[in-house]
Structure formats: structure tokens, C-alpha cells
Amino acid sequence: MLIDSYDRVVDYLRVSVTERCNFRCQYCMPEKPFSWVPKENLLSFEEMFEFMKVAIDEGVKKIRITGGEPLLREDLDKFLKMIYDYEPSIDLAMTTNAYLLKGTAQKLKDAGLKRINVSIDTLKPSVAQAIAGKDVLKNVLEGVDEALKVGLKVKVNMVPMKNMNFDEIIDVLEYSKERGMSIRFIEYMENSFARADISGVKSAELLEKLREHYEFSDDGFDGSSPSHYFTMKDDGYRFGIIEPYEDDFCKKCNRIRLTAEGNLIPCLYFDESMSIAESIKCGDIKAAAEVLKEVVRTKPEKNRWGGEESESSSRAFYETGG
Numbered sequence: 001m002l003i004d005s006y007d008r009v010v011d012y013l014r015v016s017v018t019e020r021c022n023f024r025c026q027y028c029m030p031e032k033p034f035s036w037v038p039k040e041n042l043l044s045f046e047e048m049f050e051f052m053k054v055a056i057d058e059g060v061k062k063i064r065i066t067g068g069e070p071l072l073r074e075d076l077d078k079f080l081k082m083i084y085d086y087e088p089s090i091d092l093a094m095t096t097n098a099y100l101l102k103g104t105a106q107k108l109k110d111a112g113l114k115r116i117n118v119s120i121d122t123l124k125p126s127v128a129q130a131i132a133g134k135d136v137l138k139n140v141l142e143g144v145d146e147a148l149k150v151g152l153k154v155k156v157n158m159v160p161m162k163n164m165n166f167d168e169i170i171d172v173l174e175y176s177k178e179r180g181m182s183i184r185f186i187e188y189m190e191n192s193f194a195r196a197d198i199s200g201v202k203s204a205e206l207l208e209k210l211r212e213h214y215e216f217s218d219d220g221f222d223g224s225s226p227s228h229y230f231t232m233k234d235d236g237y238r239f240g241i242i243e244p245y246e247d248d249f250c251k252k253c254n255r256i257r258l259t260a261e262g263n264l265i266p267c268l269y270f271d272e273s274m275s276i277a278e279s280i281k282c283g284d285i286k287a288a289a290e291v292l293k294e295v296v297r298t299k300p301e302k303n304r305w306g307g308e309e310s311e312s313s314s315r316a317f318y319e320t321g322g
Ligand code: SAM
Pocket: 021, 027, 028, 066, 067, 068, 069, 070, 095, 096, 097, 117, 118, 119, 157, 158, 159, 186, 187, 188, 189, 190, 191, 194, 317, 318, 321, 322
């Protein structure tokens, strides 16, 4: 079992399979980066899988594939199947913008994928164009429909921003609710890659707006999920808010992140990481396991969003996978 220095069990690995993305979301990657990581520096799926086995053997129970946009990477279904075949009980999930999901959802499900989180920040084509930098909404919504049709569990992620999509939180919630998908509103996390004029919406303001429309109870936190949950009084629908600026946000953090280049990152906020690339490439599984333990040991107690020293991270979300 992997336990960090603050007694948190680390059993969740998020794997960014590519930093590349087909969207240019204003809060994440508004511009194409100056250069992409050269292809030869990326871990192959076989190499990533060698590390997944180490992580699973050490106690990881949940793996989420993310990016950049994970569906841009070829043979993703084969990678999922390798993980599933090694340990079918793994909670195998993916976070995607859903643009390429139509036509691939069945293949991913057949490979062992259980759940997906889809980013839906708006239901207006023009706003989607303004956020993502291109006309994406039709493909995204068709991708979601197909995922539901093939039986994948789908959760919706929305990042509310002032003067952008805050006025749509009820519409996106209702869209999700009608389709049996839960929704999590993610507070915008300031980072040096996002457009400078973005203004996020904190949970207090979100809740105020939601209270104008619904009556709901505050359920607090559930296990190690980062979501603060709420349940509607009339129909029991549950929604969540991710509040990284709150003091106790990191208390139950159970996750570490692997980048496409093989860097293991103990915290979404900080720049620190350790590479497993070399040990995996030369087949030194013991060394990779040592790096994993060291990264868990050095996992920081807290991020610094909301802290006194800094409120903006110099980490790119498209590199870490969010
Ligand atoms: N391309 C995929 C997608 O769009 O979901 C996966 C990668 S994306 C980096 C993963 C998640 O990070 C998305 O839900 C996205 O909304 C969230 N994210 C990215 N930048 C963020 C920011 N600055 N603040 C809050 N959430 C952010």
C-alpha cells in the first residue's frame, strides 16, 4: 500500500497520455504551446503499461486516462485493454472533451473502460467556440450521446467563468440531470498558461445561484473524492463542486499523476516531479517502484491555491491532465 507522509493512502493514478489537445480552452491551453514534447520523448503505451503494473502491484485501484486530449493518441483502446486484462477490477476511467468520442465509444467500452468524465462548459455553440477556439459543440454532444448509448457511465465537468458561461450553470445541470449524468462544477484554478483575464466563480457564488432554483442539502465529502456534494430535496439528484481554494481540499487527496513523458507528479499545483522514464526504458522495475514510493513520500500536504504565498500555479493542466 502507498501511504504518504500525512497518512493519506495513495491509490489513484491519473495518466496523461498526451499533452496535445484539439481544443484551445481559454482556461487551459489558449494558445498552441511554443513546442510539443518530441514524439521520441513520449513513453510508448507498452512502457506506460510496465509502470501501471508496478503501480497496481503497489496498491493503485483507480486509473484515469487524461491529457491533453487522450482520444488524440492512437491505439488508446489497446492500452486500456492491457490495463484491464492485467487487473479487471481496476476502476478504469477517462477524462475527455468528447469531440472524438462518436465512433470510438464502443471500442473503448469493449476494451475495459468503465467511466468517462466529459468537459461541457456550455450548451451554446457560439460560447463553445469562444471557449475552445473552434466550433466543437455538435461533436461533443453527439459523443456524449454515444457514450451513454454504449453504456459508459458519464459525469460532466463544468468550469464556470464570469462573463462567459456562469449564466449557464442551471442549463448544463439540467442537461446532465435529464441524461442521468452527475455534474461537478470545478472552480477555475489560476495558472500561468490560462488567459490572464479569466475570472472564475467560487463555490459560495455558485451555491447562491443554485439556491435560487433548487433546494438541496449539503452532504459534505464522500470518501477521497475531491468533490463537495449536494443533494436536491425533491428528486435526490446529486451534484458536486470542486473547491481547490478551500483549506481542507487536500486532506483526503489520494492521487498522483504520470505525464506522457514519464514524470510522476505528486501534486497538481506544484512543479516538482520525478521521472520513471529511464528506469522503465531499461527494464529496471525495482528502480521505478522506488521512484513511485519517493514521490508518494514527498507528496505535499496542500496546494497553494487560496494560500498566502501564491494563488497561481506554474503547472500546465494540459501536461498534468488536470
Ligand atoms: N481534454 C480533456 C478534457 O477536456 O476533459 C482532459 C484534459 S483536461 C486538462 C482535464 C480537466 O481539467 C477538464 O475537466 C478541464 O475542465 C479541467 N481544467 C483544465 N484547466 C483548468 C483550470 N484552469 N481550472 C479548473 N479546471 C481546469
